[in-house]
Amino acid sequence: MPEKIFTIPINEAMDKHEGCPLCSLRAKLEADNLKYSLGAAMMEPDVRIEMNRLGFCSKHFDDMFSAKNKLALALILESHLDEVGALFPAPDPEPGRKKKKPAKGADEADSVSELAESCFICSRIKGTARRYYSNFVYLWDKDPAFRVKLAGQPFICVTDAAGILRAGKAELKPSSYAELKDALNVLVGSYIASIRADVTKYCQSFDYRNADKPLGEEKNAVEKAIKFLR
Numbered sequence: 001m002p003e004k005i006f007t008i009p010i011n012e013a014m015d016k017h018e019g020c021p022l023c024s025l026r027a028k029l030e031a032d033n034l035k036y037s038l039g040a041a042m043m044e045p046d047v048r049i050e051m052n053r054l055g056f057c058s059k060h061f062d063d064m065f066s067a068k069n070k071l072a073l074a075l076i077l078e079s080h081l082d083e084v085g086a087l088f089p090a091p092d093p094e095p096g097r098k099k100k101k102p103a104k105g106a107d108e109a110d111s112v113s114e115l116a117e118s119c120f121i122c123s124r125i126k127g128t129a130r131r132y133y134s135n136f137v138y139l140w141d142k143d144p145a146f147r148v149k150l151a152g153q154p155f156i157c158v159t160d161a162a163g164i165l166r167a168g169k170a171e172l173k174p175s176s177y178a179e180l181k182d183a184l185n186v187l188v189g190s191y192i193a194s195i196r197a198d199v200t201k202y203c204q205s206f207d208y209r210n211a212d213k214p215l216g217e218e219k220n221a222v223e224k225a226i227k228f229l230r
Contacts, residue, residue: 019155037120051079055083060120087115157229199222202219
C-alpha cells in the first residue's frame with residue numbers, strides 16, 4: 001500500500017500503544033509549532049503578517065512566555081499590538097474633519113471578536129489534524145492490518161473519535177463508514193465502561209466504610225477520564 005504523507009506518523013503513533021495515538025501526534029504538532037513561532041517564523045514576512053492578524057490564544061501565549069526566547073515573543077507582541085491597536089482607534093481630535101469611511105458591512109464588534117477568538121498556532125494544528133483524520137480514514141479503508149492495529153489501541157479520545165467519524169462520513173462508502181463506526185463503538189465503548197467503573201470506585205473510596213481499602217488503578221480515574229473526554 002503506498003504511503004500518503006501523514007500515514008507514517010499515524011502508524012508510528014499507533015505502534016506505541018500509549019493512550020490516544022492522535023493526542024500524541026497533536027502534542028508533538030503543538031510543540032513543533034511553538035518552536036516555529038518563536039524561531040523560523042520570525043524571518044518569514046508572510047507568516048509574521050498572519051501571526052499579527054490571528055494573534056494567539058491564552059494557552060499558547062502562556063506556553064510562549066514559558067519558553068526561553070523572550071526577545072522573539074516581545075517582537076511578536078510589538079507588531080501584534082499594532083494590529084490590535086488599529087481596531088481601537090482613538091477619537092478624532094478634529095471632530096469636523098472628514099473621516100475615512102469603513103468598508104461596507106464592516107463592524108468593530110465583529111473584527112474584535114474574530115481576533116479575540118483566533119490563534120495562529122491553533123489554526124495550524126487544526127489544519128494538520130484534519131489531514132491526520134483524512135489519512136487515518138484512508139488507512140482504515142486500504143490497509144487490513146490497520147484495522148487490527150486500531151482494535152488494539154488503549155483508547156481513542158472523544159475529540160479524535162469525532163474527527164475520525166467526520167472524515168469517514170465525508171470520504172468513505174456507506175458500508176465502510178458503518179464498519180468504522182462499529183470499530184470505534186467497540187473500542188471507545190469498552191473504554192468508557194472501564195473508566196466509568198474506576199470513577200465509581202474512586203468516588204466510593206471516600207465512604208468511611210472504605211477508609212481502610214487501598215486504591216488500585218482507580219486512583220488515577222479522574223485524570224484518565226479527563227484525558228479521554230477532552
